[in-house]
Amino acid sequence: MEPMRVLLLGAGGVGSAAVAIAARRDFFEQVVVADYDPGRAARAAAVGDARFSAVGLDASTPGAVAAACREHRVTHVLNAVDPRFVMPIFEGAFAAGAHYLDLAMSLSRPHPTEPYRRVGVKLGDEQFAAADRWVGANRLALVGIGVEPGLSDVFARYAADRLFGRIDEIGVRDGANLVVDGYDFAPSFSIWTTIEECLNPPVIYEHDRGWYTTEPFSEPEVFEFPDGIGRVECVNVEHEEVVLIPRWVNSGRVTFKYGLGREFIDVLRTLHKLGLDGTRPVRAGGVEVAPRDVVAACLPDPATLGDRMYGKTCAGTWVRGAGKDGAARESYLYHVVDNAWSMREYGHQAVVWQTAVNPVIALELLAEGAWRGSGVLGPEAFDPQPFLDKLVEYGTPWGITNR
Numbered sequence: 001m002e003p004m005r006v007l008l009l010g011a012g013g014v015g016s017a018a019v020a021i022a023a024r025r026d027f028f029e030q031v032v033v034a035d036y037d038p039g040r041a042a043r044a045a046a047v048g049d050a051r052f053s054a055v056g057l058d059a060s061t062p063g064a065v066a067a068a069c070r071e072h073r074v075t076h077v078l079n080a081v082d083p084r085f086v087m088p089i090f091e092g093a094f095a096a097g098a099h100y101l102d103l104a105m106s107l108s109r110p111h112p113t114e115p116y117r118r119v120g121v122k123l124g125d126e127q128f129a130a131a132d133r134w135v136g137a138n139r140l141a142l143v144g145i146g147v148e149p150g151l152s153d154v155f156a157r158y159a160a161d162r163l164f165g166r167i168d169e170i171g172v173r174d175g176a177n178l179v180v181d182g183y184d185f186a187p188s189f190s191i192w193t194t195i196e197e198c199l200n201p202p203v204i205y206e207h208d209r210g211w212y213t214t215e216p217f218s219e220p221e222v223f224e225f226p227d228g229i230g231r232v233e234c235v236n237v238e239h240e241e242v243v244l245i246p247r248w249v250n251s252g253r254v255t256f257k258y259g260l261g262r263e264f265i266d267v268l269r270t271l272h273k274l275g276l277d278g279t280r281p282v283r284a285g286g287v288e289v290a291p292r293d294v295v296a297a298c299l300p301d302p303a304t305l306g307d308r309m310y311g312k313t314c315a316g317t318w319v320r321g322a323g324k325d326g327a328a329r330e331s332y333l334y335h336v337v338d339n340a341w342s343m344r345e346y347g348h349q350a351v352v353w354q355t356a357v358n359p360v361i362a363l364e365l366l367a368e369g370a371w372r373g374s375g376v377l378g379p380e381a382f383d384p385q386p387f388l389d390k391l392v393e394y395g396t397p398w399g400i401t402n403r
Helices: 013-022 038-045 062-071 083-095 131-136 151-163 191-199 241-248 262-274 291-298 339-346 350-368 384-393
Strands: 005-009 030-035 052-056 076-079 099-102 140-142 164-176 203-206 210-213 221-225 230-236 253-258 282-284 287-289 312-323 328-338 375-377 399-402
Touching: 005 013, 005 062, 013 030, 013 038, 013 339, 013 350, 030 038, 038 052, 062 083, 076 083, 076 350, 083 099, 083 140, 083 191, 099 350, 131 140, 131 375, 140 350, 151 164, 151 241, 151 312, 151 328, 151 384, 164 221, 164 230, 191 262, 191 291, 203 241, 210 241, 221 312, 241 253, 287 291, 312 350, 328 339, 328 350, 339 350, 350 384
Parallel strands: 005 030, 005 076, 030 052, 076 099, 099 140, 140 375, 164 253
Antiparallel strands: 164 312, 203 210, 203 253, 221 230, 230 253, 282 287, 312 328, 328 399
16 A cells, blocks of 8 residues: 555644644654645644644645645545535546545535525535546545534444444534633634534435425524533534435434534524625725634634633534334443543644544555455444444543433
């Protein structure tokens, strides 16, 4: 197997955390950190390890991505930028003959007349439409391999393989008790991505109905999170797990609910009401700028908040059905990261670190040959046990609670 050479696109919070995590591993030959801002790429790559280098790169065109892959003899592209760049990076990797991984999938487009009842273009549809090309080229596009999607999907496959004989419902549930000192409102993840997933029509899957949509922030429920996080109200949000899990795991129903909190929901609704969630440029004072980009520029960079944050974040997958013995079973498979731990051990805040660790593990499994495949595949397409074993090996255990 040829030595692994990675092009890591995006030197923001997640990309920088991925560098810090990968620097402790020896499965790769080179990681080239690329960003539109070459200075940011250089800062992310400055970990005192000759295996890391930095370049400036505009990832908005497939040609630029392909050229960078060829110049640096890249075998694997890791896409850690906003999902609006998924398709040019995805196509650029394919053109260069590289394998591809991402944390978020190609963007959805709501149904033109019934957005809160019927799906339009779903998350990932553009990528799955290219699956045969990737199979024919014997190349792998491993999509949705962050924490959610990603680890949550691994949990779903593990539950189906090891814990359940029948699954009636899978519900990904994300909650936290994180607080940022000194800010009334400071999202711990990319606000661009957060607006996208929270204000689009959430997708739900039912075995007898297929995929359909509902209103944003619908079906609120109070979910009890482990490790002292406690009860958090969660609401429906658009997310990749709902389109990924049913492709490989047989379940009566699949949902994704996020513990946002009332204030966060009110802010997002206000942004939407004022049109500040828009992505099309508007003219203001002689310049053109997308309103959502203005919102992002006005908020603190999530990567810089770690030393002001405290608390824990939890990602997990709740499963209800019948166990292998046929008896009723309800389990929550989860992963918790304490911000104090991630800052002390890696210098990165909990949310971005928890996202970044998963693609690094996936790259190591691909380098070792423990995971292999071709086409456009989600995390559910692979054996979950090697992944979960690596998670523990990386010093960050996972757990199960039975309810």
